[in-house]
Amino acid sequence: MKKLLVSVLIIISMIASPMAIAASSAPLVDTAKLEDGIVTLSYSADARLKVIVEKDGQQMIYDLRNDGKAESFPLQMGNGSYNISILENVIDKKYKYITTKQVELELDDEKKVFLTSIQNIYWNDSMDAIAKADEITKGLKSDNAKIKAVYDYIINNVDYDYSKISTLPSNYVPNIDNTIASGKGICYDYSSLFAAMLRSRGIPVKLVKGYSKNVNGYHAWNEVYDSEAGKWITLDTTYDAELKAAGRAYSMIKETAHYSKVFEY
Incomplete structure (x- = not known):
């Protein structure tokens, strides 16, 4: 997998050193699913929480629920050593480290991480969207x-x-069943739904954020692994749904050169 050069969109000021700090409940960095390329985190606090996943100087920053409910995050920057940190808001944009754990990722196939259920592509077999995926691909x-x-x-x-x-709140993440039920969404919803439905069928899919020549402003789309061609291909269901609604021509596979990747999940 090509290493992703990440530009951090959220600027956070950190105070205190990256070491465990006493809190009302113990933070959890669970590596039970490390063989799938993900870690599961949880922590209860009265303040806003962040997660930093860091490898080779590159960082991915996420919000973390503060009610103690576990969420999973991908290690999508390839095999190697990662630092996984939970941070708690102190004031304004200042955060303190609550805990940091180092993990070693050694996947035999780095595409495995793009099959998992994670925070912004959350799915399980009991969900309506996954039942629909089963129905339409049977x-x-x-x-x-x-x-x-x-x-x-x-x-x-x-x-x-x-x-x-x-x-939308700044910490918004898609709910694929809500998208199915309402029949509407933004690009983030489209790309999360597409990824979840196909991941549930055993097909690796990335949710990608960045910019496209086809769309004004920040955008989300997908890359899906074409097992027959042995390569990743670019699809944009949001853009094509709009073209279809307007009665214009569209094609499923996009020119990757027309898309500029910032983050991938």
């Missing part, structure tokens, strides 16, 4: 046929929600 033999079935379902059944973007 009997299909090839990965490409399953990719096309999920792609067609989303662009035909999810409309862009122009009113949603202005009301």
Whole structure:
């Protein structure tokens, strides 16, 4: 996997050294699913929490629930040594380290991380969206046929929600069942739904954030692994749903050169 050069969008001022600090409940960095390329974190606090996943000087920064409910985060920057930290807000944008744990990732196939359920691509077999994925791909033999079935379902059944973007909290993460039930969403919802549905079918999919020549402003789309071609291909269900709604021509596979990646999950 190519290393992803990450530019951190959230600037955080840190105070205190990266060591464990006494708190009302013990922070948990669970590595039970490390063989799948993810870690699971939880912590209870009265303040806002952050997670920093760091490897070779590159950082991915996430919000973490402060109610103690566990969330999973990917180690998507390739095999090697990672530092996983939980931080707690002190004041304004200042955070203190609560705990840091070093883990070693040694996947035999680095695509495995893109099959998992994580914070912003959360799924399980009991969810309606996953039942729909099973329904629309039943009997299909090839990965490409399953990719096309999920792609067609989303662009035909999810409309862009122009009113949603202005009301979102800064820590918003998609809920794929809400997207299915409402039949609408923003690009983040489209790309999370597409990734979850195909990951549940055993097909590696990335949720990608960045910029596209086709879209104004910050955007989210997908890369899916084409097992027949042996490479990642770029798809943008949000853009194609809009083209379809406007009666314009569209094609499933996009020119990767038209997309500029900032983050991938």
